[in-house]
Structures are given as C-alpha cells and as structure tokens.
Amino acid sequence: xxxxxxxxxxxxxxxxxxxxxxxxxxxxxxxxxxxxxxxxxxxxxxxxxxxxxxxxxxxxxxxxxxxxxxxxxxxxxxxxxxxxxxxxxxxxxxxxxxxxxxxxxxxxxxxxxxxxxxxxxxxxxxxxxxxxxxxxxxxxxxxxxxxxxxxxxxxxxxxxxxxxxxxxxxxxxxxxxxxxxxxxxxxxxxxxxxxxxxxxxxxxxxxxxxxxxxxxxxxxxxxxxxxxxxxxxxxxxxxxxxxxxxxxxxxxxxxxxxxxxxxxxxxxxxxxxxxxxxxxxxxxxxxxxxxxxxxxxxxxxxxxxxxxxxxxxxxxxxxxxxxxxxxxxxxxxxxxxxxxxxxxxxxxxxxxxxxxxxxxxxxxxxxxxxxxxxxxxxxxxxxxxxxxxxxxxxxxxxxxxxxxxxxxxxxxxxxxxxxxxxxxxxxxxxxxxxxxx
DNA sequence: TTTTGAGTTGTTCGA
DNA sequence: GTCGAACAACTCAAA
Numbered sequence: 001x002x003x004x005x006x007x008x009x010x011x012x013x014x015x016x017x018x019x020x021x022x023x024x025x026x027x028x029x030x031x032x033x034x035x036x037x038x039x040x041x042x043x044x045x046x047x048x049x050x051x052x053x054x055x056x057x058x059x060x061x062x063x064x065x066x067x068x069x070x071x072x073x074x075x076x077x078x079x080x081x082x083x084x085x086x087x088x089x090x091x092x093x094x095x096x097x098x099x100x101x102x103x104x105x106x107x108x109x110x111x112x113x114x115x116x117x118x119x120x121x122x123x124x125x126x127x128x129x130x131x132x133x134x135x136x137x138x139x140x141x142x143x144x145x146x147x148x149x150x151x152x153x154x155x156x157x158x159x160x161x162x163x164x165x166x167x168x169x170x171x172x173x174x175x176x177x178x179x180x181x182x183x184x185x186x187x188x189x190x191x192x193x194x195x196x197x198x199x200x201x202x203x204x205x206x207x208x209x210x211x212x213x214x215x216x217x218x219x220x221x222x223x224x225x226x227x228x229x230x231x232x233x234x235x236x237x238x239x240x241x242x243x244x245x246x247x248x249x250x251x252x253x254x255x256x257x258x259x260x261x262x263x264x265x266x267x268x269x270x271x272x273x274x275x276x277x278x279x280x281x282x283x284x285x286x287x288x289x290x291x292x293x294x295x296x297x298x299x300x301x302x303x304x305x306x307x308x309x310x311x312x313x314x315x316x317x318x319x320x321x322x323x324x325x326x327x328x329x330x331x332x333x334x335x336x337x338x339x340x341x342x343x344x345x346x347x348x349x350x351x352x353x354x355x356x357x358x359x360x361x362x363x364x365x366x367x368x369x370x371x372x373x374x375x376x377x378x379x380x381x382x383x384x385x386x387x388x389x390x391x392x393x394x395x396x397x398x399x400x401x402x403x404x405x406x407x408x409x410x411x412x413x414x415x416x417x418x419x420x421x422x423x424x425x426x427x428x429x430x431x432x433x434x435x436x437x
Numbered sequence: 438t439t440t441t442g443a444g445t446t447g448t449t450c451g452a
Numbered sequence: 453g454t455c456g457a458a459c460a461a462c463t464c465a466a467a
Contacts (some may be wrong), residue, residue, distance in 0.1 A: 010439090049438065066446065073464070073467090135466085136465095136466085141461085141464090141465085142463090142464070143443090143464055143465075144444085145443080145444065145445080145465095146443095146444095146464075146465055146466085214443070216446075247446085255445085259445085325446090326446080329446065352449095368445090368446095375444090375445085375446095376443085376444035376462090376463075376464080377447085377459095377463095378462080379459075379460065380445085380447075380448075380449095380459045380460075381447050381448085382447070382448070383446090383447065383448085384447080384448060384449090387448070388447090422448085422449095426459085429460095431462085
C-alpha cells in the first residue's frame with residue numbers, strides 16, 4: 001500500500017470553497033488526486049442538466065489548473081481500481097444521501113475496504129445533513145413547520161476557506177474524457193464557482209431583501225436562480241445562510257433552503273418515496289393512465305392545455321430548462337387535479353428537462369402537489385389556474401413572454417372544464433381510506 | 438397518556 | 453367588493 005497520495009472523488013460538490021471533504025483530504029498533508037467519474041447512469045439525465053454538469057466540471061478543472069481526472073464507467077468498479085492505480089489508501093467524498101448514491105457508496109466502501117483502503121465521507125450537500133434533524137424521541141419529522149423550527153436551532157459551521165492543496169492529477173495521471181458535449185438547444189447562464197458567487201451577491205444585494213414579496217411573481221427575477229448551482233454543489237447552502245441577516249425577507253429565503261433539507265431528509269428515511277407514494281393510502285386513489293390520459297399528458301408537456309399560465313410554464317421549461325416555482329406548483333396541480341394523471345409522469349418530465357432537477361426536491365414537491373406527500377391539507381387544495389394567473393401574473397406579462405401568439409393567432413381552447421375537474425378530484429380523494437399508517 | 442393547537446404556497450360560497 | 457367560514461376529517465408534535 002502506498003502512502004503517497006489520497007483521492008478526492010468529486011460528485012455533487014463541484015467547488016473548492018467551503019468543502020469539508022476537500023479540507024479533510026488536504027489535511028492529510030499528502031498530494032490530492034482529484035477525480036470525477038462519468039457514470040453511464042448519467043445518460044438518463046436530461047440534456048440541460050448534463051450541459052450544466054459539463055460546464056461545472058470545466059470550471060472546477062480550470063480552478064485546479066487542469067488536474068481534474070475524468071474516468072468513464074461504473075464508480076463501483078472505477079474507484080477501487082483508480083485508488084489502487086494511484087496508490088492511495090484513502091478516498092475522500094462528500095456524503096451522498098440519495099437512494100442511488102447511498103447504495104453506490106456502500107458498494108464502493110466495501111470494495112475499497114476489501115483492498116485495505118477506506119472511503120472517508122465528510123460533509124453533505126445540505127445545511128443540515130439528512131437524518132440529523134429529529135424529534136426528541138428520535139423519530140423523523142413528517143411535517144415541515146416543526147422540522148423548520150428544529151432545523152433553525154442547528155448550529156452551522158462557518159464556511160471553510162479553500163485549503164492549500166498539492167494537486168496530483170492530469171497530465172501525470174491519465175484521464176478519459178472530458179464528458180461528451182451536450183446541447184440542450186438553448187444557452188445556460190454562466191457556470192462555475194465564480195459565476196455562482198456573483199449570482200448570489202447580485203441577488204443578495206437586490207431581490208433578496210424583498211424576497212417575501214417578489215418570489216411568487218413569475219414575471220419578476222425575484223428568486224436566486226441558484227438551484228442548479230446548489231444541485232451540483234457549486235455553492236453550498238451554508239455559505240448562503242451565513243450571509244443572511246434577521247428579517248422576514250431573509251427568513252423566507254432560509255426556509256426555502258430548509259425545504260431542500262426537509263425533502264432530502266424525507267427521501268433519506270424513505271428511499272422508496274422517490275417514485276412511490278409517501279402515504280401509501282394514496283395508492284388506492286384512482287388515476288388515469290389509458291390512451292386518452294397519454295394524449296392529455298402530451299398536451300400538458302408541450303404547453304398546449306389552453307390554460308395560459310400552465311402553458312407558459314411548460315414552455316419556459318422546454319425553452320430554458322427552468323420554471324419559476326410558483327408556476328411549477330400550478331402546472332403540477334393541473335396535471336394531478338385537473339387531468340388526474342399520475343404525479344410520477346409529471347415528475348419524470350420535469351426531471352428530464354430541468355437544469356436543476358433534484359430527485360428529493362422535485363419528486364417530493366410533486367408528492368406535495370399530489371397530496372401523497374407531506375402536505376397537511378391535500379384534499380381541498382386545488383389550484384385554480386385562472387385565479388392563480390390573476391393573482392400572480394395580473395398583467396399577463398409572464399404569459400405573453402412565453403406564449404407570444406396569445407391573443408394574436410391560434411391558441412388552444414381550455415382542454416378541460418376546471419370547475420368540473422376540481423369536483424372530480426375532490427370525489428377521487430374521498431375514495432382514499434382514512435388512517436392505517 | 439391525554440390533550441391541544443396547528444398544518445407553505447387554496448378556492449368557493451354566501452352574508 | 454370584501455370577509456369569514458367551510459371544505460372533511462386527520463395527523464402530527466409538543467406540552
């Protein structure tokens with residue numbers, strides 16, 4: 001066994017600043033071999049997310065003077081072989097809490113261990129690691145507000161500076177890649193740690209201070225637009241939280257980061273809830289999945305429902321890889337409660353197109369909309385797309401931006417009668433049995 | 438153990 | 453036009 005270096009395996013932590021695993025790797029005093037494994041499983045991800053990933057990798061590679069080593073293949077095979085190849089006893093990672101990442105890491109850890117090596121996990125992509133916020137009796141929270149209350153009591157480490165690192169990578173270590181270019185068909189915002197820091201400071205010194213008023217208005221750039229950066233760990237939520245001041249606007253922003261932690265926690269404790277109802281009683285609620293349902297889904301996903309706010313959101317998603325959160329809720333509610341389709345269809349479509357697609361936040365957001373997740377009042381919360389548009393896009397500015405033909409040329413009539421479908425949804429919910437959890 | 442207050446993001450109805 | 457109640461009852465979390 002060599003004692004010559006350690007491996008830093010990057011995954012969803014594509015940054016150098018405030019990086020506990022990198023700090024731990026550097027503190028061994030040994031040269032650090034940086035590696036990113038291009039997992040064949042990535043090919044399932046949408047082009048927008050892969051394009052973002054590629055950009056973030058280029059930026060990370062640049063910030064370590066081209067040392068980042070790419071390797072193609074299954075990490076369970078690649079990483080143990082790589083550690084042996086470079087003669088490293090230890091592989092450092094940021095802990096992953098998703099269903100896929102956790103089982104992958106268990107396999108990698110076991111295989112490294114069999115060779116006398118160690119997988120060392122430090123930190124997480126979250127302000128508070130999944131599994132660490134619990135009730136006094138040790139059980140997890142399943143309602144957001146009590147979770148938030150406890151989450152707020154957690155003390156956060158101060159952001160860590162970039163450590164002194166002796167990179168030992170390319171070209172001394174042979175590398176594959178880089179990952180194949182993908183073209184999402186539209187331009188992404190600037191990518192990388194520096195760009196994310198600038199995005200944050202621009203938001204922090206501007207819209208953040210009116211976040212509670214502006215964040216729900218899709219025509220306004222009132223949100224941070226950091227979701228993709230957070231998704232890949234180009235910025236860590238701890239750094240954002242450390243910049244906040246007391247006050248309602250900043251508190252509201254912090255609670256959005258708490259939602260991210262909450263959903264990661266729920267998914268961590270219930271890995272099956274990625275694609276199955278968190279509340280299994282909802283399995284008995286009838287959903288439509290026949291040929292007509294597939295036709296309706298096609299209209300929804302291409303932005304041709306005839307409900308302008310829904311269609312604007314769906315077109316924003318296809319045209320830019322991102323959708324304003326208020327509109328995500330409206331279009332999700334429409335799929336589930338007006339079209340009576342399985343939430344999984346919508347979740348999959350979002351994951352295919354969102355640049356920020358995150359399994360926990362996306363799918364539990366969908367479950368919230370579907371009433372199968374952590375919503376405390378799912379039965380009567382049916383969004384009215386017309387009322388929502390009047391309330392949050394009163395001048396129609398957002399709608400016109402994404403549906404330029406509206407009022408000018410062909411635009412479809414509403415594909416359903418909302419009032420009737422609302423009653424149908426309420427009827428179906430009444431078929432769900434109470435209690436038995 | 439029992440009790441109590443509350444539950445992200447809503448809508449509709451009727452006074 | 454505005455306002456409060458009803459929606460349907462349950463479950464959660466904490467005292």
